[in-house]
Amino acid sequence: MKKVFITGIGSGLGRAFVNIFLENGYSVYALSRHLPEDFKDRVKFEKADLLSLENIYRSADNLLAGVESIDLVILNAGLLTPLKDIHDTPIYEMNRMMDINVWANKIIIDYFIDKKIKIDQIVAISSGASVNGNRGWHGYSISKAALNMLVKLYSREMENTHLTALAPGLILTPMLEEFVLRADEEKFPSVKRIRQSPKMSPEEAADRIFRLIPKLKEFESGSYVDIRKI
Ligand SMILES: NC(=O)c1ccc[n+]([C@@H]2O[C@H](COP(=O)([O-])OP(=O)(O)OC[C@H]3O[C@@H](n4cnc5c(N)ncnc54)[C@H](OP(=O)(O)O)[C@@H]3O)[C@@H](O)[C@H]2O)c1
Helix, strand or coil: CCEEEEECCCCHHHHHHHHHHHHCCCEEEEEECCCCHHHCCCCEEEECCCCCHHHHHHHHHHHHCCCCEEEEEEECCCCCCCCCCHHHCCHHHHHHHHHHHHHHHHHHHHHHHHCCCEEEEEEEECCCHHHHCCCCCHHHHHHHHHHHHHHHHHHHHCCCCEEEEEECCCECCHHHHHHHCCCCCCCCHHHHHHHHCCCECHHHHHHHHHHHHHHHCCCCCCEEEEHHHC
16 A cells, blocks of 8 residues: 655645545555544544644654655645735744744654655645745745755755655645735735636645656656646
8 A cells, every 4th residue: 555644634735635645545644733533543643733843753753653665755734924025024933934844844854764764755845935036925935945945955865765846836725815815915916916816726736736746756856846837
C-alpha cells in the first residue's frame, strides 16, 4: 500500500488531499492541529501545532516511528494573516508565517533525513505570492519565497528524493475567503484580480494536483512550478 504524509488537514486543500488519497487506496499519515470527524480511524494522525517548532520533531516521531519509506510527502500546512502593507506588519506576525510556512517544513524534512526514511517525492505547497510581490502580501510572500529556496537547497542534498515547490492556483478555502477576498481591493489591486479570476474548489484542486504528481518529476528536482503555467 502506498504511503502519503500530509501536513495541515483540518480544512481547505489539505482536507481534500486526504479524501483523494484515501479514495486511491493510500495509507495516510498526517500532522495537523485538527482531525476532521470523518477521518477518524481512517488516517494515522498526530496532533501538532506547527507554530510550536520545538515539538514538531517529537510529533513526527510519534507518528512515524518504525516507518521505513514514504512514497509522497505533501507539505501543505500554511498560514496567511490579513493583507496589509509591509510597513504595518510587525515582525512577530511575519515570524509566525516563517515558522509554519518554512521552518516547520525544515524540521520535518530533517526528521526524514535523520531517521533515514526513504522518500520518493516531496511536494511543498508554495504560492504565486512567492514570486509576484503584490502589495499587501507581507510576510506571506517572504515566507513562500523562502520556502521555494528551502526546497531547492534540500534538492541538492537529497539525491534519491524528487522535490517541488508547487503553486496550486486559486482555491476557495478559508484562507482565501477570510484574508484575501475580504481585503480592500482599492489598496491591494491583486484582490480585485483574484475576485474576478476563476477559482477551484479544494476538491478540484486536490484532484488536479493528485493527477499532476507523476508529471512533476519531469521538472528538475528543487524547481518552483506554478500549476497555471503547465
Ligand atoms: N487557497 C489558495 O488559493 C492558495 C493559493 C496558494 C497557496 N495556498 C497554500 O495552500 C496551502 C493550504 O492552504 P488552504 O488554502 O487550504 O488554507 P486553509 O484552509 O487555511 O488551510 C490551512 C491548513 O494549514 C493548517 N495549519 C494552519 N496553521 C497550523 C498550525 N499552527 N499547525 C498545524 N497546521 C496548521 C491547517 O490545519 P489545522 O487547522 O488542522 O491545523 C489547514 O489544514 C497553504 O500552504 C497555502 O499557503 C493556497
